[in-house]
Amino acid sequence: MGSLLSCLSDPASPPPVSKRRSSTSSRRGYPATAKAVAIDEEALAAAAALVLGQRSSGTVAFERSASVRYAAKRQQQGPPPLPRSSSTRQRSLADPELQPQQLLAKDLNTKDLETNIIVLVHGGGFGAWCWYKTIALLEDSGFIVNAIDLAGSGIHSYDTNKIGSLTQYAEPLTSYLKSLGDTEKVILVGHDFGGACISYAMEMFPSKVAKAVFLCAAMLKNGHSALDMFQHQMDTNGMLQRAQEFVYSNGKDQPPTAINIDKSLLRDLLFNQSPSKDVSLASVSMRPIPFAPVLEKLILTDEKYGSVRRFYVETTDDNAIPLHLQQGMCESNPPEKVLRLKGSDHAPFFSRPQALHKTLVDIATMPPVQASS
16 A cells, blocks of 8 residues: 555656565465556555545544444344334335235255354445344354454554455455355345455355345446446446545555545435434444555456355435445456345345345355356
């Protein structure tokens, strides 16, 4: 990120020469080729343009949230009634209030599936706390659920501003996958920027991932970064650009370390269909998004990443990653199947929890694709 210094100085002056860390390739055990270096330089140049567009936002102080992650194990005493939403909006037919058993086939035995372990990976700024409805529904349906707090997120104590790579940011996820037995597999569900994290994990541990679900997420191609996707969004409308506030914990003469979302714009950008109580939860629980991982170009191979079954779940009322951008990612990097949550904003675990639950169960129960003879 050393090249980003140029965006913080006089635009008319030549950029300073500085050493920067080795490329994404070298950090992951690949040789630092000229192509990889060129890819990194393109990302840094794009980030510089992004920062220049946000220079008027000012410094935002790092704030450490006191978010609380849902961790209590559900008791085996029958399913409790689902809590009613505090929202005044009329319940959509796309998300009827049903008990978990009504959403599933009565003869479903999760132990008969390829795997009954689902790992939930939150998006940028979120934490494991955002999945509390999904955790409850899936556990009541017989699944084993693990919600990961990525580094510097949720109740993970690390300072977001000190995260310097995607490897560091995704370490809680990769450590979990590394701890699995040789024959154990999981279903990864990545939301938002969590899509880049599960892609990275798929490349590292393809044999341990039975299926990967991209929930209104960054489903990137080889050599692309999340920044590439977000730039397309900002070209579409200015909401994301207005909501972003860069954090300069190392000083204004240094590159940004994180991104905050303006709390006054949270509802319009992320939660335009979500109940008020969940918007309130998010407003006191969200933490800054580390900037360096957003810049990082992914290295994904057909042999590893490409061997994992991928599914994409679209959200139709999404203002953060609009539907046409989600569809564009699916067209350029086709998954096995695309599913859709009608009437969902960027937080379907809040706005359409029942429909999301049914979709995840449908994906979990899809049999392996039969090889053509």
